[in-house]
Amino acid sequence: MDLEPGTMDSIRSGAYGQIFRPDNFVFGQSGAGNNWAKGHYTEGAELIDSVLDVVRKEAENCDCLQGFQVCHSLGGGTGSGMGTLLISKIREEYPDRMMMTFSVFPSPKVSDTVVEPYNATLSVHQLVENADECMWIPNNVKSTVCDIPPTGLKMASTFIGNSTSIQEMFRRVSEQFTAMFRRKAFLHWYTGEGMDEMEFTEAESNMNDLVSEYQQYQDATADEEGDYEEEGEGEEEYCED
DSSP: OBSSTHHHHHHHTSTTGGGSOGGGOOBOSSOOTTOHHIIIIIHHHHHHHHHHHHHHHHHHTOSSOOEEEEEEESSSSIIIIIHHHHHHHHHHHOTTSEEEEEEEEOOSSSOSOTTHHHHHHHHHHHHHHHOSEEEEEETTHHHHOOOOOOTTOOOOOOOOOOOSTHHHHHHHHHHHHHHHHHTTTTHHHHHTTTOOHHHHHHHHHHHHHHHHHHHHHHHHHHHHHHHHHHHHHHHHHHHHO
């Protein structure tokens, strides 16, 4: 789905265009203009019923529906605004099904629009409430992945780790959001679509709480490692005696 028709032709003519059902393409005519409020409240709200009809048809064709996966971007207007609107609507209609998202997060090196911090923070505020699991993808992943192996090596490996490092990304976006919101920069683009400043305040608070929660887990892990090292040292001294 998209709020502008230009992407439909590029998808259909692409390498994977034939794997999608023609009836499942839903496109608007105006676009969101990188405005979260347009995607969530105005332009996206007009198109959301058509998207939900497609979702219902696919869900009815499933023998055992387990959940939904949504791939979207958090920096623009459609993926962030209408994407989170779709997630909330699916959550209302299928409350007992899993909701998983693959969310493309703004990168500090590759920036498409100046209001990315607004769009991303408002989206995270919605994802915390309606998504069960979020897989974040940095927007500069293509430029950071190096597929050239070192000299003499022809092996590749993939590492899956569990850490709290994502808080750095949240903190960076939160600082950018706060710097813009204090000056009311570009705020009229959003309030003109029916938003209230209180929504920005709530989203900022939610993001700060998220950073604090990850920091607590990080501090707790560090304390546990320190306790383990102290216990190990005590055992060594006992053995020496």
